[in-house]
Amino acid sequence: MNPAGSENALAEILVASRMLQFCDVALPVPLDRVFTYKIGEAAEPPAIGCRVIVPFRNEKLTGIVTRIHQEPPPVEAKPILAVLDGAPLLAPDLMELAAWISSYYLAPLGEVFRSMLPLMAEVKHQILYRIADKGREVLYASANQGSSRHSRKSAEDQDVEYDVLNYLEAGQAERVSKLRTATGATLDLLRSMLRKKWLLRETSAVQRDARRTIRYAVLLHDVRIPKLNANQQCLLAELAGAGGEMPVAELRRLDLPDSTLGSLVRRGLVRLEERPADFHLAMQPMGSALVHTLNPAQQAAFKAIAASIGSGVFKPTLLRGVTGSGKTAVYLAAMQTALDAGYSAILLVPEIGLTPAMAAQLYTAFGSEVALLHSALIPGERAEQWHRIRAGEARIVVGTRSAVFAPVTRLGLIVVDEEHDSSYKQEETPRYHARDVAVMRAKLDSSVVVLGSATPSLESWRNATTGKYALIEMAQRVADRPLPVVELVDMRKEFQETGQEQLFSRLLIEETQATLERGEQAIILLNRRGYSFVVLCRACGEKLQCENCAISLTYHRPHGATSLDDADPSPTGQRLQCHYCGYKRTVPKVCPDCESEHLHFLGAGSQQGEQRLQEIFPHARIGRMDRDTVRGRHDMERLLQRLHSGEINLLVGTQMIAKGHDIHGVTLVGVVGADFALGLPNFRAAERVFQLLTQVSGRAGRGELPGRVLVQTYHSDHYAIRLAAAHDFKAFAEKELQFRRWMHYPPFSVLANLIVQSPRLEEAAAWSSQLGQWFANTAFEGVRILGPATAPISRLKRIYRFHFVIKAEKRATLARTLRAALARAEVLKIPSRGLIVDVDAVNLM
Numbered sequence: 035m036n037p038a039g040s041e042n043a044l045a046e047i048l049v050a051s052r053m054l055q056f057c058d059v060a061l062p063v064p065l066d067r068v069f070t071y072k073i074g075e076a077a078e079p080p081a082i083g084c085r086v087i088v089p090f091r092n093e094k095l096t097g098i099v100t101r102i103h104q105e106p107p108p109v110e111a112k113p114i115l116a117v118l119d120g121a122p123l124l125a126p127d128l129m130e131l132a133a134w135i136s137s138y139y140l141a142p143l144g145e146v147f148r149s150m151l152p153l154m155a156e157v158k159h160q161i162l163y164r165i166a167d168k169g170r171e172v173l174y175a176s177a178n179q180g181s182s183r184h185s186r187k188s189a190e191d192q193d194v195e196y197d198v199l200n201y202l203e204a205g206q207a208e209r210v211s212k213l214r215t216a217t218g219a220t221l222d223l224l225r226s227m228l229r230k231k232w233l234l235r236e237t238s239a240v241q242r243d244a245r246r247t248i249r250y251a252v253l254l255h256d257v258r259i260p261k262l263n264a265n266q267q268c269l270l271a272e273l274a275g276a277g278g279e280m281p282v283a284e285l286r287r288l289d290l291p292d293s294t295l296g297s298l299v300r301r302g303l304v305r306l307e308e309r310p311a312d313f314h315l316a317m318q319p320m321g322s323a324l325v326h327t328l329n330p331a332q333q334a335a336f337k338a339i340a341a342s343i344g345s346g347v348f349k350p351t352l353l354r355g356v357t358g359s360g361k362t363a364v365y366l367a368a369m370q371t372a373l374d375a376g377y378s379a380i381l382l383v384p385e386i387g388l389t390p391a392m393a394a395q396l397y398t399a400f401g402s403e404v405a406l407l408h409s410a411l412i413p414g415e416r417a418e419q420w421h422r423i424r425a426g427e428a429r430i431v432v433g434t435r436s437a438v439f440a441p442v443t444r445l446g447l448i449v450v451d452e453e454h455d456s457s458y459k460q461e462e463t464p465r466y467h468a469r470d471v472a473v474m475r476a477k478l479d480s481s482v483v484v485l486g487s488a489t490p491s492l493e494s495w496r497n498a499t500t501g502k503y504a505l506i507e508m509a510q511r512v513a514d515r516p517l518p519v520v521e522l523v524d525m526r527k528e529f530q531e532t533g534q535e536q537l538f539s540r541l542l543i544e545e546t547q548a549t550l551e552r553g554e555q556a557i558i559l560l561n562r563r564g565y566s567f568v569v570l571c572r573a574c575g576e577k578l579q580c581e582n583c584a585i586s587l588t589y590h591r592p593h594g595a596t597s598l599d600d601a602d603p604s605p606t607g608q609r610l611q612c613h614y615c616g617y618k619r620t621v622p623k624v625c626p627d628c629e630s631e632h633l634h635f636l637g638a639g640s641q642q643g644e645q646r647l648q649e650i651f652p653h654a655r656i657g658r659m660d661r662d663t664v665r666g667r668h669d670m671e672r673l674l675q676r677l678h679s680g681e682i683n684l685l686v687g688t689q690m691i692a693k694g695h696d697i698h699g700v701t702l703v704g705v706v707g708a709d710f711a712l713g714l715p716n717f718r719a720a721e722r723v724f725q726l727l728t729q730v731s732g733r734a735g736r737g738e739l740p741g742r743v744l745v746q747t748y749h750s751d752h753y754a755i756r757l758a759a760a761h762d763f764k765a766f767a768e769k770e771l772q773f774r775r776w777m778h779y780p781p782f783s784v785l786a787n788l789i790v791q792s793p794r795l796e797e798a799a800a801w802s803s804q805l806g807q808w809f810a811n812t813a814f815e816g817v818r819i820l821g822p823a824t825a826p827i828s829r830l831k832r833i834y835r836f837h838f839v840i841k842a843e844k845r846a847t848l849a850r851t852l853r854a855a856l857a858r859a860e861v862l863k864i865p866s867r868g869l870i871v872d873v874d875a876v877n878l879m
């Protein structure tokens with residue numbers, strides 16, 4: 035090519051680059067489309083996969099660029115405001131994965147990106163207030179005239195109004211939170227000042243300083259505690275319990291109103307401090323873990339997995355290893371192989387806070403190569419980990435559900451531990467299943483994916499038995515330890531023989547006694563938290579329900595109270611609580627419906643279990659593990675440490691106790707009331723019960739001494755219970771699969787739950803019946819539609835719910851049906867918030 039020609043080519047490129055003037059942006063809004071913006075002349079044009087800030091309605095939103103083009107949209111495009119990244123944040127494989135999720139789960143692409151990227155913390159979307167001219171006038175007028183009335187508010191509110199105006203007087207715009215802390219103004223008050231045009235409101239989106247800090251709440255000593263309300267006392271107790279200081283983000287788990295901390299700060303009882311995020315120090319678990327030489331079964335499993343790492347071939351494998359077979363060591367060895375070959379590896383776990391031992395083993399094996407991503411991270415910490423991973427500083431990623439999106443370079447291996455666990459399904463948009471996304475990601479990256487479990491989901495099991503996945507089995511526990519002997523205790527017989535309904539059977543009490551006397555440890559599962567999970571009025575037969583949900587309220591006792599008539603002077607404890615929306619109320623003296631005094635507390639939860647056990651075994655050192663006792667990330671660690679050291683010799687708790695813990699002193703496991711779950715309206719009920727029984731039984735006999743399990747049941751002939759007791763996964767799978775085949779349930783069909791909802795009952799009912807009629811009149815081949823029916827939880831957080839269960843023979847048919855239904859809903863003017871599409875639904879409530 036001659037010089038003139040190349041000059042021409044260059045000119046053409048320049049012209050072309052000037053013509054690239056629009057970009058499509060996926061925004062985190064519930065609309066299934068991208069939005070087109072103009073690339074301003076001054077701005078560096080963004081690349082596909084970069085974040086940009088754009089105006090959207092009255093807001094400024096962060097979105098991801100999905101396409102750059104020259105097609106002007108029908109309406110004038112607004113310009114992008116800022117380009118946040120110089121280089122694409124998301125590599126092509128993750129862009130492709132996002133597109134797949136969006137289409138498979140029918141979720142807006144922008145919302146998929148929001149789930150994938152933990153970086154929204156880097157962009158602050160703030161609401162700012164500024165003083166208006168009118169406000170200034172009021173301020174000066176009242177300053178001149180002393181305390182004359184300037185509004186119709188109470189004197190106290192007027193003082194606060196004055197403080198707000200005074201604070202803003204210099205003219206700066208201030209954040210709501212700062213303004214409120216400084217002046218004690220409520221949001222209502224600020225809003226009323228806005229209405230009076232004393233203040234102006236503006237929003238801003240600014241990129242944050244990359245130096246991240248963590249905000250700590252620090253308890254100040256030497257203060258006389260003035261009269262405090264229950265929430266304040268609760269918060270102070272939590273701080274004191276944590277040694278006097280705690281990240282503010284962890285305090286949020288107490289579910290108290292935001293104002294509680296603020297008022298404690300104002301009263302000088304607590305101080306807030308910003309500290310540098312020394313995340314690594316904070317998460318580095320104490321102690322180190324043993325590294326074992328693999329036994330022959332582990333060696334075989336490892337070899338089969340390692341053989342394909344780096345081969346560039348997509349290879350899904352199901353590793354079914356009984357509880358205590360040493361799956362973790364196999365994962366670690368495979369991850370090491372990936373690392374040695376120059377690849378990264380991701381390990382997904384259901385909840386990392388529940389298994390700190392796993393984190394310890396990873397640090398021992400991989401040191402600073404490890405990045406941990408879990409739900410207790412605050413946004414800044416999460417973003418920091420994300421950057422380390424993306425920079426290639428951490429090539430071993432361990433985390434919960436969303437870690438499947440970790441931006442590793444050169445992915446070689448993904449392991450999904452406890453792949454059957456329902457926490458892998460996200461219960462909000464995008465409703466993805468991390469196990470399935472892991473398989474898809476491995477496919478896109480041509481890498482190896484291992485799904486591990488003692489109780490694989492029937493979906494994965496079928497994929498393995500039909501040859502879609504490779505199957506590796508480890509049928510024995512390590513070191514020739516036997517699986518525990520499981521006995522069923524028939525509670526119907528127990529009732530006939532003792533003549534009374536008891537929480538614990540005679541056998542369980544005897545065996546617990548004997549276990550404790552031998553100096554061993556016992557675990558008892560009571561899979562409901564709280565004291566009583568039903569409060570019934572004996573006179574009218576009504577159960578006390580949540581105001582917002584069609585859910586029975588759970589009774590929680592105050593801490594330390596020992597009997598039902600122990601009136602608790604502090605209002606902290608004694609309460610009825612909805613486990614779905616968090617609604618709380620005090621315990622009424624009389625039935626709210628019929629005013630009878632005969633309120634009856636039924637159904638024992640873990641709190642009651644603990645109390646009853648303490649009465650039966652006054653010398654036992656009892657610990658409780660449930661959502662009420664395990665809140666922050668350190669609670670679990672502390673509890674497990676007390677178990678390992680033997681400080682606790684009897685543990686009672688909810689299904690949390692069944693999760694992967696490896697406590698060698700436990701020789702007895704008792705299961706109380708786990709079979710109520712068989713009656714839940716979900717085709718997976720039997721599978722869930724089988725998994726729970728197998729997993730909890732698996733906690734027994736993991737050390738030198740063999741274990742024993744006692745399962746109290748009213749359904750001793752049910753196959754899920756019998757076969758769990760016999761450790762016979764294959765027989766269970768066969769029987770359950772037969773049932774699924776007859777009933778056209780997964781894995782023999784694909785299924786979606788379509789929820790129609792509205793705060794107005796008539797509206798929800800009308801919409802669902804209109805959709806129902808349309809379904810009935812429209813022929814969908816290979817599709818079965820159940821419904822409309824009221825959802826098992828017919829009202830949730832004040833919203834009425836109906837649903838359809840849609841089953842199809844083929845994935846494509848299901849997708850087509852759902853898209854058609856959504857299009858129909860648009861015609862029927864059902865707004866997008868009125869519909870929830872849950873593809874591969876796990877929870878059908």
Ligand SMILES: Nc1ncnc2c1ncn2[C@@H]1O[C@H](COP(=O)(O)OP(=O)(O)OP(=O)(O)O)[C@@H](O)[C@H]1O
Pocket residue numbers: 324326327328329332355356357358359360361362363487488512513693694695696732736
């Ligand atoms: N080769 C080995 N020799 C001896 N002990 C081992 C070996 N491999 C692992 N272990 C130990 O066996 C115990 C069980 O291992 P691990 O927790 O990995 O089991 P698992 O298969 O994940 O069980 P679960 O499904 O119940 O979580 C651990 O205490 C572990 O340290």
Ligand SMILES: [Zn+2]
Pocket residue numbers: 580581582583585612613614615616617831
């Ligand atoms: Zn509720």
